[in-house]
Structures are given as structure tokens and as C-alpha cells.
Amino acid sequence: MISFANGAPYLGALPFDRIAADAQRILLDSGERSFQYGSSDGIPELRAHISELMKLEGITAGPDEVIVTSGSQQALDVAARVLVNPGDVIFAEAPSYAGGMAVFTSYEAEIVHVPMDADGLIPEELERLIGEVRAAGKTARGLYTIPNFQNPGGVNLSAERRLQVGELCRSNDLLIFEDNPYGLLGFDGETMPAIQPGFEDITLYFGSFSKMIAPGLRVGWVLPPASLYGHLLNASETSQLNPSVYSQQLISAYLDDPAWQDKLAEYRGIYREKFTALVETLTEVMPAGTTWNRPTGGFYLWVTVPERIDTEALVSECIERGVVYVPGTAFYTDGSGHSELRMSFCLPSLDAIRKGAAILGEVFSDAVAGTAISD
Template sequence: MTVPLDTALSYQCFLSDRVRAAKPSEVRKVFRAAQRPGMISFANGAPYLGGLPFDRLAEDAQRILQSRAAEAFQYGASDGVPELRAHIVDIMRLEGIEADAADAVVTAGSQQALDIAARITINPGDVVFAEGPSYAGGMAVFTSYEAEIVHVPSDADGLIPAELERLSAEVRAAGKTAKGLYTIPNFQNPGGVNLSVERRGEVGRICRDQGLLIFEDNPYGLLGFEGQTLPAIQPQFPDITFYFGSFSKMFAPGLRLGWVLPPAAFRGELVKASETAQLNPSVFTQLLMSAYLDDPAWRDTLDTYRALYREKYQTLVETLSAVMPAGTAWNAPTGGFYLWITLPEGLDAEQLVYECIERGAVYVPGTAFYTDGQGRNKMRMSFCLPTLEQIRQGAAIIGEVFREALASR
């Protein structure tokens, strides 16, 4: 059949089935609606960058261009430059992971790493378990490869192991293939909770017994308000765990650098898939990131951010306590970027977000973090980027909208 390419709808026939079946991201819909000057955004999980040593970074960049320009602007190793992988190993050691620099694979952010891992492991129809709620971008990766997401209930100590075991049995009884668990064990996005140390072992044992892979996504592990870190799942279960790290939250997202530490048996296939996706990550940005990490002062900068995020979190909670309607509840994160809020019965966060946007403030409705329609009375507020004054002003706007909506019921 010949289809004229100049018709408004004709392009649809060229799209793959998986693209046509994909649902629009609620997060992206909110971001598009909120793109106007003066908007106070609690929607974007973007780090504050004001404390970075930009002068020193400029000097590092100049030195790289003067001494290693030909290398920096050339193709590089598909799994990353050796000096950055050595730093990555040192960073992972802070959470109990022992690995060789040759084991890690550098990618253009951990989002790409997750995509590559899903590409080599997920078949259409496979089931991937994920916390309920879970990171929208992670779920988008797995659903793009036509996986089914099954949410595992969580509480203040993270994912509930008994529920994972129960759901895994139900999935297998239904004749489906359960492939893996996607988890953010530290300062989870969007729930803000930590998977307890005891549960990390329980979850790993269940996955091993049930033949599940573990996709351990850890962009926030070094962002505890008091500098605390928890041991990763990977050291106990290295043969089934893909561990994902990122420089986007602990440093800056603009360099687009992350990594994956795959199970040894998967590394060759993962590197081949990475080559297909990008040939190699940017050599220049890797050298710049490595130069930044050469100076131990990066840890002092990280401490500065931890203290700042703690102050912003406390300011948000203090303001919400004064402005939100009675019956509103939220978690108490000890690090990370996010506050997860439950609204009083009858309030719909997805409906009310657009009224908040009209008045100048935006959050992300809870439905964005589930694939099964849950979360209408939930919302995520990210406190990392707004100033303290913006936090007070924006939270006051949101509280006013919710109080009015509750009074009008």
C-alpha cells in the first residue's frame, strides 16, 4: 500500500507496535504544562549546582584540551576510560562493593545503562517487579521492551519481601515469565524510603530462589543528609545483580555519565549492546569527571549538598505542616531529593496539579509512578532545586489549592 507522507496521520503506519502501544509519561505531560517563566517547580529531580567549583572545572577542562585534546575528541573505549572506571570502583566501595575497574561499564547516564541491561535480558511479556510506587523513567525502560510491571507494596522499611514472594508465586502460577526485580534501595524515587539492611538480604535470597535478576538502581546512595550510607545488595548477590550508578545526582547531570556493574556472565553481551547504542561514551566528559574526582575535595562539596538538601527538606516539611489540609501525611526521608505525600480522602492530585500550575507551582501526581492506575491521592514533591523562599511560596500555593478543593466537596 502506498501512503502519502504529507498527510497528518500517515507517519503512524511506520511506527513499531511497541511505540504505538506506549503510554504518554505523566511526568513529561506535567513538565510541558509547567514550562513558563516564574513557575516554582517541585516536579524536577534536578540537583542544585550552585556549590560546584566551576572555576576549577574550567581549569581542568583547559588542561585536558591543552595536553590531551586529540584523545579527548577521539573515539574511545566502548566501556569507558580506565581512570574514570578506577574512580567508579572507589565510589562503589563506599557501599561495600568490591570490583575491578575492568568490571564497570561507563554509559551516558544510568538511564542508558538500564536501557542496555533491559535490552539484553527482557523479552516481550516478561514480568518485572518494581516497588509501588517506582521511578517513572525506570518503568518506561522496561515497558519499552514490552515487559509487564507488577508493583510490590512497600512500607517505611522499603519493599516488603513477603509481598515479593507472594506476587512471584502468583505470576508463575499464571504461566508468565518473571524476569527480575527493579529496585531503588536508597532514598527511593519517589517514596524517599530506604530498603532496610535486613530486607536487602531477604529480597536477594528471594530473587535467587525464584530465578530473578536484580536491577539495583542507586543514584542517591551518597546523598544521606548526615552522610550515612547503606550496604548495596550487589555484594551478597553479584551473580544476579546489575548495579547502576550515576554522577547526575551526586555531581551534575549535564555530563551525562553513569555506569553499570553487571554480573560477570552478562558483561560481554552488555558491552556489545552498549557499542550498538553509542559506540562509546564521551571521552572528554569522562576525562573531566575523572579530573574532578582526582581532588579529594569532591567529598567536601558533597557534604555541602547534603546539608543544603537537609535544610530544604526541613523547610518544605515545616511549610506543608502549616498550609496543607488536615489529614495530609508524608514520609520522613533521611536523604535524597523527594517527599512522598498522601492527600486526604477525596482529593485527586492528578486533577489538582493543573490548578496549581495556573497559580504558579507544580508537583508530580502519584499516578506517574505506577503502571496500574494507582496513586491518584498521592504526589511527589522534589525539594532539591528550588530556593528556600521558592519552597515556602510554592508550598503555600499548593496548600491553598488543596484546602479550597477540600472545602468545596
């Protein structure tokens, strides 16, 4: 099966020999610590690395301000459990990450989608929707956003809009849930400043090592406002006691060697090559009227097909042909997305990308021809 559905990173370029040597050294030198309970906020050496890592996106925060978690998904769940009440409204991009929305809806929040364009979430639309929500007597709790190489849309929130969105949220007493697993994965290495600087009092910043190193280690973090730190730390401790000490040690050892930055640059090149192969093939095979965005990093291509094609209805046929993607409906809570789909180019090989895209082109072209005949 050729999967354009899985947002998993390509791991084939990782230096497994060095990681294995680190693993052996860690266990021989401090095996009892590795396998023992640890601090609920994470080991000090990793929190120090995270503090340095966030500086690349303009964030100034000390190690003691960070809470390490078992992946950023767990951090988001902890934050929602502490801060979101049933019936609260969470604003999210249209479309938005299904896993993030699922966290909020699991605590009975309502998702209200904010339209995007090529520069990301549209501040004027957010302002309009805040007014509508409050006019309806509902509680507007916060904004969930992935500002860098957004999942699934692939777009970046422009620098100007980051400031506008921050000011809108502050003036309307909204929290910002800033989810940023892809920020260091720009194809050209450019890193945009986070929303958090300047809005530290209202922003919960979520980071992850899953996309830039390895998801199997299950290590992420949250940088909350100082006023919320204790509440989130207590909630995190009740849900997991502490994140894996051994996983944290492995990542910390990986980051001890400055070569991790060269490896990340290599991965950027790999993902750029895969993205290019996908777009080149789609250009050749997709039916007229199909469009897509032009991401400059990350893992995803957001495709819009002619409206008479239902991407959700064609999933089964594509699976029968050996290809799978995620229909656009998975990224909305209001039933939208039937003429859209997300294609993840991060994991398949170049040959698989070209073959899978060609199959999709055949299926979608046949669907267009079939609807034209029925008309």
C-alpha cells in the same frame, strides 16, 4: 514557575572555577584524545574511580568489571534490551521511578508493583506476587529497585530486607536491577551497603554522576554479573559506540581532588535544609489528613492527601498558580496514585519552596472544602 516536579540537582555550589581550570588543562594537554572516539567500556582512569567509589557501599569490583555509559538511564535501557523479552514480568516498588518503568515497558515487559512501608519493599509481598505471577503462567524476569532514598517514595530498604530480597530473587531465579543514584546523598552522610555484595551473580548495579555532580555531563555506569558483561558491553557499543571521552575526563579530574567529598557533604547539608523548609511549611498549610514520609536523604518527599482529593486533576490549577508537582499516578502502571504526589525539594530556593508549598496548601485546602460542600 516554582517546580517541585524536576528531580534535577542544585548546581549552584559546584566549584566552577576549578572545573573550568580542569577543562582547560584537559583540552590543552590531551585535546585530541578528548574529542576522539574512545573505548566502549569507558576510560581507564574513570573506571578506577568508579571502582573506589563503589567501595563506599560495600561493593568490591575491579575497573575492568565496569561499563561506563551515557548516564545510568542508558545503562538500564541496554540491560533491558539484552535481558527482557516481551511479556516478561518485572517487579517494582509501589510507587516506582517512572523513567525506569518506561524502559522496561518499552520492551513490552509487564510491571507488577510490590507494596512498600517505612522500611522499603516488603519481602513477603514480593514472595506472594512471584507465586501469583508464576501461577498465571507468566515469566518472572527480575526486580527493579531503588533501595536508597527511593524515587519517588524517599524510603530506604532496611539492611535486613536487603538480604531477604536478595535471597528471594536468587531462589526464584530473578535478576536484580539495582538502581542507585542517591546512595551517597544521605543527609547525615551515612551510606548503606548495596544489595549487590553477596548477590553478584544476579545483580546489575547501576550508578550515576548525575545527582552527585552534574547531569549535563551524562555519565553513568553498570556493574553487571561477570556472565553478562560481554553481552552488555556489545549492546552498549551498538547503541552509542562509546560514552563521551571529554565528559569522562572532566569527572575523573573532579574525583582526583579529595575535596569532592567535602563538596558532597556541603550538598547534603543544602538538601537537608531544603527538606526541612518544605516539611515545616507543609505542616502549617496542608489540609487535615495529609501525611508524608520522613526521608533521611535524597531529593523527594512523597505526600498522601485525603482520598477525596485527586492530585492529577489539580495539576492544571496549580500550574495556573505558578507551582508544578508530579501526581502520584505517574509512578504506577496500574492506575493507582490519585491521592498522592511527589515533591522534589532539591532544586528550588528556600524562598521558592516556602512560597510554592503555601500555594499548594491553599489549592488542596480549597479542594477539600469544595468536596465537603458538595457532599
